[in-house]
Each structure stands twice: as structure tokens, then as C-alpha cells.
Amino acid sequence: MPASAPAVPALRAEHLSKRFSRTVAVDDLSLAVPPGEVFGFLGPNGAGKSTTIRLVLGLLRPSGGHVEVFGVPAHDVGRAHRQLAHVPADVALWPALTGRECLDLLAAVGPGTDLAYRAELVERFALDPDRRARTYSTGNRQKVALVAAFATRAPLLVLDEPTSGLDPLMEREFRRCVTEAAARGQTVFLSSHQLAEVEAVCSRVGILRQGRLVEVAGLHELRRLRRSEISVTLARPAAAGAGLTGVDGVADLRWTSPLELTMTLAGPPAPVLRALAGLDVVALDVREPSLEELFLDFYGDDRSTGAEVRA
Numbered sequence: 001m002p003a004s005a006p007a008v009p010a011l012r013a014e015h016l017s018k019r020f021s022r023t024v025a026v027d028d029l030s031l032a033v034p035p036g037e038v039f040g041f042l043g044p045n046g047a048g049k050s051t052t053i054r055l056v057l058g059l060l061r062p063s064g065g066h067v068e069v070f071g072v073p074a075h076d077v078g079r080a081h082r083q084l085a086h087v088p089a090d091v092a093l094w095p096a097l098t099g100r101e102c103l104d105l106l107a108a109v110g111p112g113t114d115l116a117y118r119a120e121l122v123e124r125f126a127l128d129p130d131r132r133a134r135t136y137s138t139g140n141r142q143k144v145a146l147v148a149a150f151a152t153r154a155p156l157l158v159l160d161e162p163t164s165g166l167d168p169l170m171e172r173e174f175r176r177c178v179t180e181a182a183a184r185g186q187t188v189f190l191s192s193h194q195l196a197e198v199e200a201v202c203s204r205v206g207i208l209r210q211g212r213l214v215e216v217a218g219l220h221e222l223r224r225l226r227r228s229e230i231s232v233t234l235a236r237p238a239a240a241g242a243g244l245t246g247v248d249g250v251a252d253l254r255w256t257s258p259l260e261l262t263m264t265l266a267g268p269p270a271p272v273l274r275a276l277a278g279l280d281v282v283a284l285d286v287r288e289p290s291l292e293e294l295f296l297d298f299y300g301d302d303r304s305t306g307a308e309v310r311a
């Protein structure tokens with residue numbers, strides 16, 4: 001459990017900024033994550049998620065503002081790292097050590113490890129700890145880092161896109177681990193691209209765009225971003241409008257040919273299915289857009305490489 005008083009946020013950033021020459025990677029970011037929360041940190045490529053995490057870890061020095069872990073300034077790494085465990089986006093391990101030796105080394109320098117739980121996690125993640133790290137795939141290296149982090153009782157777990165190399169079965173295990181950590185009272189700060197992952201485990205979410213926190217929302221608010229893209233192919237041309245105009249939840253209705261139409265759907269599918277039942281439908285494709293695409297729709301496409309400093 002945190003040594004600090006419960007009122008102290010697990011993570012607090014105030015007017016945090018990081019500039020790399022002309023690129024503003026993190027721009028005046030203020031955020032407080034209370035102890036015990038599972039906080040999702042979402043943003044498109046280049047939004048500044050990893051930079052923020054490196055500032056939290058004291059791996060970078062802020063250009064402005066500051067960040068604290070349970071009230072300890074991030075630059076006081078000796079004290080701050082007693083409160084946290086971390087999984088980086090690109091896990092690097094010592095190639096000549098076996099997985100088990102890597103786990104032991106990480107446990108020796110970390111904030112304390114529950115060895116019985118670690119053994120259980122090695123099994124659950126189907127990790128072969130006797131192989132040398134140089135033979136591990138990206139996903140296996142990620143598993144070592146995840147097992148090492150989840151086996152600690154660090155009050156704060158900082159996870160930077162930790163499931164990018166995991167298959168769906170392992171991703172399910174990851175979600176269980178987050179839930180178990182939260183049940184123990186650990187705080188989880190999870191950077192992710194995956195809306196489904198964030199929905200499954202986070203209670204609150206911050207959305208980062210061009211280094212700026214554009215939104216901090218509860219999950220129910222985030223759900224409004226969800227929508228499906230529907231493509232319909234007909235056997236024969238339908239009458240104008242085809243009874244789809246004004247159907248609940250349907251937007252962006254487009255005929256791409258006399259026999260094909262696309263639309264987006266927010267909310268329950270029943271009204272549109274009723275409308276489609278009157279048509280001679282030969283193919284129906286329902287696709288859920290990626291988080292990236294949702295970001296583009298909601299926040300525009302000027303996200304490429306961080307904000308430029310205006311001269």
C-alpha cells in the first residue's frame with residue numbers, strides 16, 4: 001500500500017511541458033490520478049504519451065512544470081522509483097540472461113516482489129523462463145516486463161502500450177492482471193491505442209493530442225466515441241433514400257454505386273436493421289473503426305509529429 005497519505009495523488013503533473021528543439025512533445029499538461037485508479041492514457045502516434053511517461057520516470061527533464069509520484073518529484077528517482085514499477089513500450093532485456101535471471105534482476109532493483117504471485121504469472125503468461133532473452137520475441141520480452149511489474153506491490157504501475165506484442169489470449173490475461181492490481185489498491189497508468197482494452201480495464205481516460213490533454217473523461221463519456229461503419233450491397237437498386245434517411249443512429253449515408261451504400265451507426269443497431277429488412281441485401285459488413293480513426297474524426301488530422309513551436 002502507498003506509504004503516502006491517501007489524499008496525495010499517485011501521479012500529479014502540473015503544467016508539464018517537454019520540448020525537443022522545435023517540437024513540443026508535451027504541452028502544459030496538468031493531471032492528477034488518485035490512488036487506486038486505473039487511468040487510460042490515449043492518443044494517436046506522436047501525441048506525447050511515451051514522452052509523458054519518460055518524464056514521470058525521471059528519464060527526461062521537463063522543459064517546464066513538474067510531475068510527482070505520490071508527492072515525490074519525478075527527478076528524485078531513488079525515492080520515486082520505490083513507489084512504481086514500469087513496462088516500457090520497447091522492452092529491452094539483457095540478451096545473455098535467461099528470462100528467469102532477468103526477472104530476478106528486475107526484482108532485485110524494483111520496489112519488492114511477491115515471488116509466489118510471480119511464479120503464478122509466469123504460468124499464466126505461458127512464459128518459458130529458461131530461455132535466453134536474446135531468443136525471445138517482442139511479445140515474450142513484453143511478457144517478462146509485465147510479469148516483473150505485476151509481481152511487485154508497487155503502489156503505481158506505469159504501463160506504456162504494454163500489449164502491442166501480445167496475442168488475444170495473453171491480452172485477456174493482461175486485463176485480468178490489471179483488475180487484480182486494482183483490487184489490491186494499486187494505481188495503474190496505462191498508455192494505449194486500443195479503445196477496447198481501455199474500456200475493459202480503465203475507469204477514467206485522458207486523451208492526448210499534440211502534447212495537449214484535450215479531454216479527461218469517465219468511461220461512459222468515452223463510449224460516445226464508439227460507432228460502427230456499415231457497408232451494404234443490394235441485389236437490385238433501391239428506391240431513392242431506401243427508407244434509411246433519418247433512421248436513429250445513422251449518419252454519413254452514402255451511395256457508392258447504385259447497389260452499394262455505406263453509413264456510420266452510433267447506438268443500437270435495431271432501427272437500421274429494421275430499415276434494411278425492406279431491401280434486397282446480399283452482403284452486409286459491419287466494421288468497428290480503430291481508435292486512430294476515431295481520433296481523426298473527433299480531433300482532426302493535424303496530429304502528425306507533435307506541435308511545432310511557432311517562431
Ligand SMILES: Nc1ncnc2c1ncn2[C@@H]1O[C@H](COP(=O)(O)OP(=O)(O)OP(=O)(O)O)[C@@H](O)[C@H]1O
Pocket residue numbers: 020023024025043044045046047048049050051052089304305306307
Ligand atoms: N528524443 C526526441 N527527440 C526529438 N523528438 C522527440 C524525441 N522523443 C519524442 N520526440 C517527438 O515528440 C513527439 C511525441 O512523441 P512520443 O513518442 O511521446 O509520442 P507517443 O504518443 O508515445 O507516440 P506513439 O504512440 O507513436 O509511441 C513526437 O513528435 C516525437 O517525434
